[in-house]
Structures are given as C-alpha cells and as structure tokens.
Amino acid sequence: MHPALQGIITILVGVGGCVGYFYLSNQFLDKVLCPPRGKNAGRNINRANIIRPWLFLLPAILALSIYLAYPVIETLRLSLTKRSTLPDGSTAYAWAGLDNYRQMMKEPKFWEALKNNAMWLAVVPALATGFGLLAAQLTDRLKWGNIAKSLIFMPMAISFVGAAVIFKLVYDMRPIEQEQIGILNALYLNFGGEAPIAWLTTPFWNSFLLMAVLVWIQTGFAMVILSAALRGIPEETIEAAIVDGANPFQVFFKIKVPQIKGTIMVVWTTITIVVLKVFDIVFAMTNGQWETQVLANYMYDKLFRSNDWGVGSASAMVIMLLVTPILVWNVRNARREME
Amino acid sequence: MNIAGQKSGLSWAVNISVVLLVALWLFPTVGLLVSSFRTSDQISTSGWWKAMFPSQQNLTLRSDAPELQVQEGDLYVIEGLLFADGKDVEISVWGVSSREIDSYSAGETAPLKKGGEVTVQADGRYRMVNTEPFTGTRGTRIFVTATTPPEFTLRNYQHVLFDPSNSEGMAKAFINTLTVTIPATIIPIVIAAFAAYALAWMEFPGRALLIAVIVGLLVVPLQLALIPLLKLHNEVGIGKGYLGAWLAHTGFGLPLAIYLLRNYMVGLPRDIIENARVDGATEFQIFVKIILPLSFPALASFAIFQFLWTWNDLLVALVFLIDSTGDTTVMTKQIVELLGTRGGNWEILATSAFVSIAVPLMVFFAMQKYLVRGLLAGSVK
Known part of the structure; x- marks a missing residue:
C-alpha cells in the first residue's frame, strides 16, 4: 500500500476512532448506563457526572502512561539489569545492581x-x-x-x-x-x-x-x-x-x-x-x-x-x-x- | 520618546545595533540559500558572499577540435567563442600554458607550441591560424582570467527533486516526511482537546493531581522512552514503521497539547458554558459546538508546534520509523546521510537542506501570530 494512502487511512481511522469513541461512549453513558429519567433520574445524573470526565480523559491517560510514564520506570529497570542472548536465541535479563x-x-x-x-x-x-x-x-x-x-x-x-x-x-x-x-x-x-x-x-x-x-x-x-x-x-x-x-x-x-x-x-x-x-x-x-x-x-x-x-x-x-x-x-x- | 527611556542620540545606536543583530542572525541562512542556486564549480571556487557581484575567475577552456578547421587560401583557421553564446564575460589576461596563464592581454596574439598562432579577444572570440593543418583530436587549451557576471541556476533543485536518476532520494523522503507529519499532528490534537476540556471544566477528584502530572511530563526527556517503547512495539507486532512513529509522536506531543489547550479553555467565559448546561445541552454537545470553535487559536498554536517538531524531528524517525530497507526514510535522516557521505558536495547538500527547511519556514511566516501566542501560553509561568 502506498504510504500516502496509508497515512490518509490512519488519519481517518485515528481521528474517526477518537471522535467515534468519545461520541459513542457518551451516548452509552447517557442512554444505557445512567439515563437521566425514570425513578433514578437524580442518582443517574450524579453518576454520569462522576464517570464522564474519565471518558474524556481515558485516551489521553492511556497514551501518556504508555508513552511517557511507563518508559521512565522501564528505563530505570533496564539500567539495573544486564541483557544477554541465550544459546537458543532468546534474550534474558538478569539483575545487575549498579554494575x-x-x-x-x-x-x-x-x-x-x-x-x-x-x-x-x-x-x-x-x-x-x-x-x-x-x-x-x-x-x-x-x-x-x-x-x-x-x-x-x-x-x-x-x-x-x-x-x-x-x-x-x-x-x-x-x-x-x-x-x-x-x-x-x-x-x-x-x-x-x-x-x-x-x-x-x-x-x-x-x-x-x-x-x-x-x-x-x-x-x-x-x-x-x-x-x-x-x-x-x-x-x-x-x-x-x-x-x-x-x-x-x-x-x-x-x-x-x-x-x-x-x-x-x-x-x-x-x-x-x-x-x-x-x-x-x-x-x-x-x-x-x-x-x-x-x-x-x-x-x-x-x-x-x-x-x-x-x-x-x-x-x-x-x-x-x-x-x-x-x-x-x-x-x-x-x-x-x-x- | 522619553517614556521609552531613550534619548534621540541613543536611537541611532539602537537602530544600528538591531541592523547588525538581524544581519548576524540572517547571514548563515542566506549563505545556504544562495549556495543552493550556484553550480558546484562556483561554490568551491568562491565564497557565496561574492556571488552577488561579478567575479574574477581563472578558467581553463578549450578551442574547437581540429576537425572543425576551415581553409582560407593558404591558411588553416579555427574560429569560435570560448564561452557559451550570450554570456557577458570579459577576459583580461590569458595564456596558452598552464604555467603562464597570464602572459597575454585580450586582443594580443600568441604563438602555439604545436605551430601556428592564436588571438583571443576580450569577449571570448578566438582565431587560430596555421600554415599547416591542425592535427590531433581535441582542441587547444586556453587559460583565461575572466570577469563573469553573477550567475544562478535552478539545476540543483531540478536535480534533487525531479531527476529520477539521483541517488539522494529527496523527493521520496519529502513524501515520507509528509506522511509522518500529518497524522502525527492531527491525532494528538483530537485526544488532547477532550482531555483538556475535562481538566478545565469538569469537577472530579484527582483533577489537580492529574494537571500536576502533566506539567511534570512536559519536561521528561524523550530519550528515556526510546528503548522501552521500541521493545514494546516489537512485542506487540508494530515493529518499525509509520504506525510506530505516529503513536510515538502522539504520546510525546500530548503533554504540551493538553497543557496549552487546558490553559486556554480555562479562560473561556464561564457564562456561556453554564447557560448551555442549563439549556440541557450534553457535555459532548457543549464541547463540540462551543468549546472547539472558541478554542481555535489554541488549537492552531499547538498544531504549528507539533507540525514543526515532527517535520524537523530526527531522533524519533531514527528509532521508530526507519528500518533496514530505508524505504521510509525522512528528509532529516537523508541530510545527515549526505553530510556523512558527500560532505563536499555543497550544491546537493545546500539544496536538500533548503527543500527540507522551506516548508517549516512557510508555515512559520504564514502562522507566526499563532506560534507566538502558543509560546506565551506554553512556557510554564
């Protein structure tokens, strides 16, 4: 596939996926999980208000933890281990302290x-x-x-x-x-x-x-x-x-x-x-x-x-x-x- | 202008200092730009700052080959022009031996080693005369010192961008860079806009902590992320390629995006949002119909930042994008490669570098207002 075409598809999937996620998850929250009507309307509105911020934040939190927070910890761990290749081709990590x-x-x-x-x-x-x-x-x-x-x-x-x-x-x-x-x-x-x-x-x-x-x-x-x-x-x-x-x-x-x-x-x-x-x-x-x-x-x-x-x-x-x-x-x- | 704390005597000094400062800052770039319009001969024989003026050059030229000689009575004659037609050249001195390149002035006649004589005029016309036929396959060498007018060419750009036989691959790298840049600019904006809205206008426990974490992540060096993420990408099967580069740029751009957008959204008038809430609009509607359009300046600011950063990036491309086949190479990587292998070919280097610099410069001059605004909002106060 031509990379430019791949790029366009990624934009569509990426942007469409994000917008779709935000739209559908909000719909789900309002229509299915906590509909603001019926006998529990008041309670449901409160619940929806508690859950909604996390819907808005979820993709960002995921991306930040995988791409910035996790690497800090993983780099710290790697800096304390020794990597070696085993005879069967796989890699092994051994604790190395401050070596x-x-x-x-x-x-x-x-x-x-x-x-x-x-x-x-x-x-x-x-x-x-x-x-x-x-x-x-x-x-x-x-x-x-x-x-x-x-x-x-x-x-x-x-x-x-x-x-x-x-x-x-x-x-x-x-x-x-x-x-x-x-x-x-x-x-x-x-x-x-x-x-x-x-x-x-x-x-x-x-x-x-x-x-x-x-x-x-x-x-x-x-x-x-x-x-x-x-x-x-x-x-x-x-x-x-x-x-x-x-x-x-x-x-x-x-x-x-x-x-x-x-x-x-x-x-x-x-x-x-x-x-x-x-x-x-x-x-x-x-x-x-x-x-x-x-x-x-x-x-x-x-x-x-x-x-x-x-x-x-x-x-x-x-x-x-x-x-x-x-x-x-x-x-x-x-x-x-x-x- | 006493309010400014300047007296008029000082105002001259200020003007001159600023001219000098601007010249100093502009000079290096202009040098490369001018060089990209010169031929490799010109670049290697004279400094670019001399390109604007007629220059005196020592040239080695050749007369026409003996097979073009004509007979005039008893004499064999070769006549012609040493320079391509229409060039405004002035020859001052010339010679017929590489050891004596300045023995004759324009209009004089010199004896030739192999018999006969030659006359060279200031405009480059020459006439070789001999009683015997001229022999050999190649023309006679003539050494001239000539003043040539400034000359610029587009051939370097043509070669770098459109010549299919060139080995530098800048045209492909240009497309590749664009392919990396556009998704890597748009996707973080979408994700960050929603998150920024939640952080600015929704009440929930842990909000202040989350904002502090994002401010902290702003300065985490992306160097730390290289190995863990490359390992992760290999484990989940993304490997090296566009997808990995897009994801990495998204992750690394997010803290600034969220920070900038949140700071901007917090400043939007509270009334508009609360009125909409009272009127029964859902949060999603408020976000899409009110917040997004109002936040356009902040969105534009971040888009420019992220565009410049991904377009100019080398490290992320080296680590997450370019595999051993080199099909996905980007312009910055190509230029570094050229610096290593063809460090002497300034015409190719200068042109390639300018092709890569041109797009960000256009964006910069077109959208400078938003860039400045973003900088002012983005530096942690």
Whole structure:
C-alpha cells in the first residue's frame, strides 16, 4: 500500500476512532448506563457526572502512561539489569545492581560527555537569554521592530539538522592555497589569521561552535517571551524612574530587569531542558568526535551502535536526574498558580 | 520618546545595533540559500558572499577540435567563442600554458607550441591560424582570467527533486516526511482537546493531581522512552514503521497539547458554558459546538508546534520509523546521510537542506501570530 494512502487511512481511522469513541461512549453513558429519567433520574445524573470526565480523559491517560510514564520506570529497570542472548536465541535479563552505572563511570567518553554538557549548560541558556533580552529591548520601540523580531525568530522553524548544514558551511575549511568558502575562515584570514583552521576538529573550541548553533536557534524563543514580559511592565514605574533622572541603562537594569525576573527564569529553565536533550546538532555535525560528545548522543551510541542497553539506559537516567529539579520546580509553580 | 527611556542620540545606536543583530542572525541562512542556486564549480571556487557581484575567475577552456578547421587560401583557421553564446564575460589576461596563464592581454596574439598562432579577444572570440593543418583530436587549451557576471541556476533543485536518476532520494523522503507529519499532528490534537476540556471544566477528584502530572511530563526527556517503547512495539507486532512513529509522536506531543489547550479553555467565559448546561445541552454537545470553535487559536498554536517538531524531528524517525530497507526514510535522516557521505558536495547538500527547511519556514511566516501566542501560553509561568 502506498504510504500516502496509508497515512490518509490512519488519519481517518485515528481521528474517526477518537471522535467515534468519545461520541459513542457518551451516548452509552447517557442512554444505557445512567439515563437521566425514570425513578433514578437524580442518582443517574450524579453518576454520569462522576464517570464522564474519565471518558474524556481515558485516551489521553492511556497514551501518556504508555508513552511517557511507563518508559521512565522501564528505563530505570533496564539500567539495573544486564541483557544477554541465550544459546537458543532468546534474550534474558538478569539483575545487575549498579554494575551498569559502575561501568559507565569507568568510560572516559562518559566523563567527556558530562563535562561538555556542563559547559553547554553554562553557556547556551545564558547567551540565548542574554541575546534574547537584548533583542527584545532594542526592538521594543522600533518602527521596524516586528520585522526584525520575525527575522531573529525565524531559526526556530529550522530543524537542528538544517541548522547543522547551515553552520557546516559557515565553518567550512579549504586548504590555504584555495579560496575559502566558509565565512568564518574567510574572516579569520582577512583579519590576520595565518592559515585556515579546521574549526570543527579543533578540540575544546569546537564545542563552543556547536553551542553557537543552539544559541542561534533559541535566541528567538527567548526574545518573544521576554518581549511580551517587557510590554507588561507598568509604564508608571518607568516614568517615575525617568523623572528621577535615571539614564536608559539604569532604567533597563534597575527597573525593567528586576520586574521580569520570573519570566527570565522561565526562559532560562526552558532552554536548559532543550540543552540537556540536545542530540541532532552533535549527531549531524561531529557525531561526538573530537571531544564534542554530549550525554544524549553518548546514550544513542550506547543503545544503537554498541547495543548495550544497560549502560545506555543508565545514561538516560542521568539525563532524567538532571531534568528532575526543573520538573519539580515547574510542578510547584504550576500548582501555586492554580490555587 | 522619553517614556521609552531613550534619548534621540541613543536611537541611532539602537537602530544600528538591531541592523547588525538581524544581519548576524540572517547571514548563515542566506549563505545556504544562495549556495543552493550556484553550480558546484562556483561554490568551491568562491565564497557565496561574492556571488552577488561579478567575479574574477581563472578558467581553463578549450578551442574547437581540429576537425572543425576551415581553409582560407593558404591558411588553416579555427574560429569560435570560448564561452557559451550570450554570456557577458570579459577576459583580461590569458595564456596558452598552464604555467603562464597570464602572459597575454585580450586582443594580443600568441604563438602555439604545436605551430601556428592564436588571438583571443576580450569577449571570448578566438582565431587560430596555421600554415599547416591542425592535427590531433581535441582542441587547444586556453587559460583565461575572466570577469563573469553573477550567475544562478535552478539545476540543483531540478536535480534533487525531479531527476529520477539521483541517488539522494529527496523527493521520496519529502513524501515520507509528509506522511509522518500529518497524522502525527492531527491525532494528538483530537485526544488532547477532550482531555483538556475535562481538566478545565469538569469537577472530579484527582483533577489537580492529574494537571500536576502533566506539567511534570512536559519536561521528561524523550530519550528515556526510546528503548522501552521500541521493545514494546516489537512485542506487540508494530515493529518499525509509520504506525510506530505516529503513536510515538502522539504520546510525546500530548503533554504540551493538553497543557496549552487546558490553559486556554480555562479562560473561556464561564457564562456561556453554564447557560448551555442549563439549556440541557450534553457535555459532548457543549464541547463540540462551543468549546472547539472558541478554542481555535489554541488549537492552531499547538498544531504549528507539533507540525514543526515532527517535520524537523530526527531522533524519533531514527528509532521508530526507519528500518533496514530505508524505504521510509525522512528528509532529516537523508541530510545527515549526505553530510556523512558527500560532505563536499555543497550544491546537493545546500539544496536538500533548503527543500527540507522551506516548508517549516512557510508555515512559520504564514502562522507566526499563532506560534507566538502558543509560546506565551506554553512556557510554564
């Protein structure tokens, strides 16, 4: 069957199935199980009202438990077991305690990934939020501010893989006797560099060039959110500061930034999560070679290249562990907001 | 504009900074776009930023073969044009040996090694004259330094998208990507809309807990789900394929969908819903006839998110979709493959990447309003 046709059928079955489920289950509830008439009308209405929310929620709860909740537990379990193939071809899982974690700790590549992730965490959220704040403030009162914002925001729509290609061209290197086609080397030679540099294979600095790609993508996100926050600052506070003789920089740093601190935190943590999960950029540009490994790519390597599910799951749990503080913080904020 | 905290002297500085910032952000993408319209020769001999201007190039060209010579009295003559007709080229200097490519200026005459002489004009016309017949099968090499006007071609796009003999398979990958994306965008919306309505407007025990769980699941890295779900898919017989990818994208998209839609629905006016309830409408009717139409902006926001995310995704496709036959490959995977095997073929890479970037960019510029709205509602406050 042609995949496009298969796709259309899936849409019809999927959407039709969902709508059909919701419609029929509600009909069943109202007509058969608890009809709101007869001698038990009152009781039936109450019962229907208790059952109905769960009818509406059931598909979502099923999907969430199978696709997100169960994997967390299963990954934890896999990280504590050793998988082996029995002579008859079947696979067996044996309890391994913390062996996988111990083995992971012994691998230099893991420590390299952890170190790089720490650098990414220190650099990317800070730069993206900083540039975003700068762009939001500068474009705020500009006539063509919306066009400028649109253009800075645009990389959000570009895939990490597309961005990897874009930046590979920027970092391209040709031998010295040829003309450089990568703008970074062209500029470097123009400003007194002696020989072109193979940027992506130069350890330590290459990690920062990969980070630049993510900063380039995420700045637009930070700008959009912070720009809305800046607009929400009451004018009176700013006017009062100006009347008191504050200069524009003081207004920005002492009046505006403190008032949008909460939003800055939200942007920062959201980008932090993106950074912890970053995979495509490294996978496409260096594949973790030349000391650019990060946790997500390390995990992919373990799971699908070395086929080592134990250590792969253990490294996935490390990512989960790093995300957990933000998870808790988000949940607490959301609960506080609802009360 | 004193309210803004800006003095007019500062306003210049602001304008210039924004121009610089925008240029910096735009430059990389423009580079790839321009490159996708150049031939591989052009890409590898000069930077894309020179493509807008006439460029000076060193070219190795060939005269016509000796079999085309004509006799004029005692002389054997080969005449012709070094460039294709109609090209606006200007030759400054030229030579007949690879070691001396700039010994003659346009209009001068040079002796040929094998006898006879050749004259080359600035516009590329040449005339070779000899008293003996020219021999050999191929024309004489002529080295020129010429200024050529900027030149762009659509041939890369034609090759990548429509040439059936190309090995990159981008046309098929484009269809495959579309096949993944559309169901993976629509199905979570339907499921999430019902759930969001229940979470926003129905009273039941455990509601607050459920909302907290969904906020928590928002940030669970999908890396954790790879192995357990692949195992599950293999056990229940789905294996690798579209169905698995659709289900996975649905599962991973749901928390954001429910969160966004619930936040929006909670803000709808209470009166409308309660009046409808009093009038005897069932919950199902209220949902379909009132809530869904009113929630259109939030539905659109999430649809754009999910579309961009599934279209641009690599990881889910690698794990749940692409089997060993590679029939179901998507564009992101093809591009990574090209980066590995044909890292030097920039014309193919740039064009393929732009084919894959073009659709999200169009969606982005057409629906930016909803995207921004969704971002503002979706970031946990």
